[in-house]
Amino acid sequence: MAPHAVAEPSYRSENGHTSSDVHTDFLTVNSPNVVYTETEIKSKYTYRTTSVTKIAEGKYVAEPKETVYDFKVDRKVGKVGMMLVGWGGNNGSTVTAGIIANRRGLVWDTREGKREANYYGSVLMGSTIKLGTDAKTGRDVNIPFHNILPMVHPNDLVIGGWDISSTNLADAMDRAAVLEPALKKMIRDEMASYKPLPSAYYPDFIAANQEDRADNVLEGSKASLAHVEQIRRDIRDLSDFKDANGLDKVIVLWTANTERYADIIDGVNDTAENLLSSIEAGHGEISPSTVFAVACIQEGSPFINGSPQNTFVPGVIELAEQHGSFIGGDDFKSGQTKMKSALVDFLINAGIKLTSIASYNHLGNNDGKNLSSQKQFRSKEISKSNVVDDMVEANSVLYKKGEHPDHTVVIKYMPAVGDNKRALDEYYAEIFMGGHQTISLFNVCEDSLLASPLIIDLVITAEMMTRISWKSHSDGRASDDYKGFHSVLSVLSYMLKAPLTPPGTPVVNALAKQRAALTNIFRACVGLEPESDMTLEHKLF
Numbered sequence: 365m366a367p368h369a370v371a372e373p374s375y376r377s378e379n380g381h382t383s384s385d386v387h388t389d390f391l392t393v394n395s396p397n398v399v400y401t402e403t404e405i406k407s408k409y410t411y412r413t414t415s416v417t418k419i420a421e422g423k424y425v426a427e428p429k430e431t432v433y434d435f436k437v438d439r440k441v442g443k444v445g446m447m448l449v450g451w452g453g454n455n456g457s458t459v460t461a462g463i464i465a466n467r468r469g470l471v472w473d474t475r476e477g478k479r480e481a482n483y484y485g486s487v488l489m490g491s492t493i494k495l496g497t498d499a500k501t502g503r504d505v506n507i508p509f510h511n512i513l514p515m516v517h518p519n520d521l522v523i524g525g526w527d528i529s530s531t532n533l534a535d536a537m538d539r540a541a542v543l544e545p546a547l548k549k550m551i552r553d554e555m556a557s558y559k560p561l562p563s564a565y566y567p568d569f570i571a572a573n574q575e576d577r578a579d580n581v582l583e584g585s586k587a588s589l590a591h592v593e594q595i596r597r598d599i600r601d602l603s604d605f606k607d608a609n610g611l612d613k614v615i616v617l618w619t620a621n622t623e624r625y626a627d628i629i630d631g632v633n634d635t636a637e638n639l640l641s642s643i644e645a646g647h648g649e650i651s652p653s654t655v656f657a658v659a660c661i662q663e664g665s666p667f668i669n670g671s672p673q674n675t676f677v678p679g680v681i682e683l684a685e686q687h688g689s690f691i692g693g694d695d696f697k698s699g700q701t702k703m704k705s706a707l708v709d710f711l712i713n714a715g716i717k718l719t720s721i722a723s724y725n726h727l728g729n730n731d732g733k734n735l736s737s738q739k740q741f742r743s744k745e746i747s748k749s750n751v752v753d754d755m756v757e758a759n760s761v762l763y764k765k766g767e768h769p770d771h772t773v774v775i776k777y778m779p780a781v782g783d784n785k786r787a788l789d790e791y792y793a794e795i796f797m798g799g800h801q802t803i804s805l806f807n808v809c810e811d812s813l814l815a816s817p818l819i820i821d822l823v824i825t826a827e828m829m830t831r832i833s834w835k836s837h838s839d840g841r842a843s844d845d846y847k848g849f850h851s852v853l854s855v856l857s858y859m860l861k862a863p864l865t866p867p868g869t870p871v872v873n874a875l876a877k878q879r880a881a882l883t884n885i886f887r888a889c890v891g892l893e894p895e896s897d898m899t900l901e902h903k904l905f
C-alpha cells in the first residue's frame with residue numbers, strides 16, 4: 365500500500381501537549397451560561413431573530429423572536445487525517461508542501477529576499493475576529509480566528525490521498541511549477557515519499573486531454589460498489605496508520621479535476637436507494653466524485669467538493685442525511701469570484717445599481733487545460749455566475765422582480781501563464797441622476813497559492829463541526845439529546861463559490877455575511893453574542 369504522508373506533531377502547547385490533546389486555554393468565557401469540563405464546553409445561547417409579517421403592499425409587522433439553544437463542544441481535537449482526491453494536482457501538491465514548510469518552520473531564498481512559511485490566505489490561520497473590548501481601556505480586543513474554539517492545527521494534519529496520475533508529490537510539485545526552487549529543494553525528499561493511491565477514473569466526466577495522466581486508476585468498474593468499498597478501505601488504512609497513533613477521523617476533500625455535470629435521472633440518482641443500486645449496477649451517469657462522496661458518507665468521513673460539478677446529486681444528500689455524515693461544497697472561492705462576492709455586496713448595499721459584470725480570465729495550468737473542454741467549462745461557468753443572485757434579489761429598490769445585471773464569464777487556456785491566472789473584470793453601474801460608474805479590475809491570481817489555504821480552512825472547519833452538537837429548548841425545557849448540525853455544511857460557504865445548503869434553505873453568497881455566520885456560530889458555542897459593531901459604549905455617554 366502506497367505510503368501516506370505522516371505528520372510528526374511538532375506543534376506543541378506550552379505544557380508539551382500536541383494539538384491532538386491540548387484543551388484550548390487561550391480563551392475562558394466567564395458566564396453563567398458557559399460551563400467548562402475537562403472534555404467539553406457547554407453553553408446556553410439565546411438566538412435572537414426578527415419574524416416579519418407582510419400585512420399589505422409595502423407594510424410589515426416585525427416581531428422579535430428568541431430561541432434558546434444548548435451547544436456542546438468536544439474539547440479534544442484528536443488526531444486528524446486530510447485525504448485529498450487529486451492529491452498530485454497543483455492544489456494538492458501545493459497545500460501539502462505548504463503544511464510541511466510550516467511544520468518545519470522553513471525559510472528560503474527568493475529573488476526578493478528571504479521568505480518564511482506562513483498560512484496567509486487562510487481565514488482561520490491568517491485573520492482575527494473581534495472578541496470584545498478591553499475592560500479597562502474600552503479598545504477592541506481582536507484574537508486569531510483559530511483560537512475561538514479548540515481547532516486542529518494544520519501542522520498536525522496527517523495527509524494522504526488519491527490521484528489518477530501516479531506521479532509522486534515531489535515530481536507533482538515540479539509539474540505544478542508553483543513553488544520556488546529553493547523551497548522545493550528543502551522538502552523534496554519528504555514530498556517524494558508521498559505517492560497517491562489509485563483512483564476511480566471514468567473518462568467521460570473530465571476532458572479527454574486528461575487521459576495521458578491516467579496511469580494510476582482503480583481496476584474494474586464501479587459496479588457492485590467495488591470502487592466505493594476500495595475508497596472506504598483506503599480511508600480506514602490511513603486511519604489505522606501507525607496503529608498506536610490511529611487517527612480519530614479523516615476529512616476527505618475533492619481537489620481533482622472539474623467534472624461535467626451529471627444528469628439527474630429519476631430512478632438513478634434521485635434517491636439514496638436508487639443511487640446505491642445504480643452504483644451497484646455500474647451505471648454510467650454516476651461520476652467519480654459522487655462515488656467518493658458515497659464512500660465517505662458510509663465511512664463517516666466529511667466530504668468536501670472543491671470543484672464546481674454537481675457531485676451532490678439528490679441521492680447523495682439523502683444518503684448523507686440518513687447517515688448523519690457531513691458534506692460540503694462547491695468550488696473553492698479563491699480569486700476572481702471572491703473579489704466579486706465582496707465588490708457586488710459593497711456596490712449594491714451602497715445603493716449603486718450594477719447593470720453589467722464581465723468576467724474574463726486566462727490561465728495555463730492543468731485546471732485551465734481541463735476547463736478548455738466545453739462540458740467542464742460549463743460546470744465552472746455555472747458556479748461563477750450564480751454568485752450575485754442573493755445580493756441582487758435582496759435589493760428591491762434597485763432591481764424589479766426578476767431583474768438582474770448582465771453577467772458573462774469567459775475562461776481561456778493560455779499555457780504560457782501557468783498557475784498565475786489573469787482575471788480581468790469590468791463592473792458597470794448606474795449612479796445618481798443618470799450617471800455611470802465603470803470599475804475595471806486586473807487581478808493576477810496565483811491560483812494554487814490562493815486555493816491551498818482554503819483547503820486548510822475547509823478541512824479545519826469541517827473537522828470542528830464534527831465536535832459541535834446542539835439541542836433546543838421549547839416550553840422552557842431542553843430537548844433530550846444533543847445532535848449534530850444538518851449534514852449539508854452551509855457554514856463552509858465563505859470558502860466556496862456555489863455554497864451547498866440544506867434542501868429548501870436559501871443560498872447566501874455575500875462574503876461579509878458568510879464570514880459573519882461562521883464567526884457568530886463559533887462565538888455562540890462559547891456563549892458569546894454576535895459582534896454587532898454598534899459600539900454604543902463609544903456613542904452613549
Ligand SMILES: NC(=O)c1ccc[n+]([C@@H]2O[C@H](COP(=O)([O-])OP(=O)(O)OC[C@H]3O[C@@H](n4cnc5c(N)ncnc54)[C@H](O)[C@@H]3O)[C@@H](O)[C@H]2O)c1
Nearest residue numbers: 450452453454455527528563620621622671730731811815
Ligand atoms: N484557485 C484554484 O486553483 C481553484 C479555485 C477554484 C476551484 N478549483 C478547482 O480545484 C480543482 C483542482 O485544481 P488544480 O489547479 O489543482 O487542478 P490540477 O489539474 O492541477 O489537479 C487536479 C488533479 O486531479 C487529478 N484527477 C483528475 N481526476 C481524478 C480522479 N477521478 N481521482 C483522483 N484524481 C483525479 C488529476 O490527475 C490532477 O492531478 C479543479 O477542479 C479546479 O477547478 C481550483
Ligand SMILES: O=P([O-])([O-])O[C@@H]1[C@@H](O)[C@H](O)[C@@H](O)[C@H](O)[C@@H]1O
Nearest residue numbers: 697698699700701702725731775
Ligand atoms: O475562484 P475564481 O478565481 O473565481 O475562479 C477560478 C477560475 O476563474 C479559473 O479559471 C479556474 O481555473 C479556477 O479553478 C477558479 O475556479
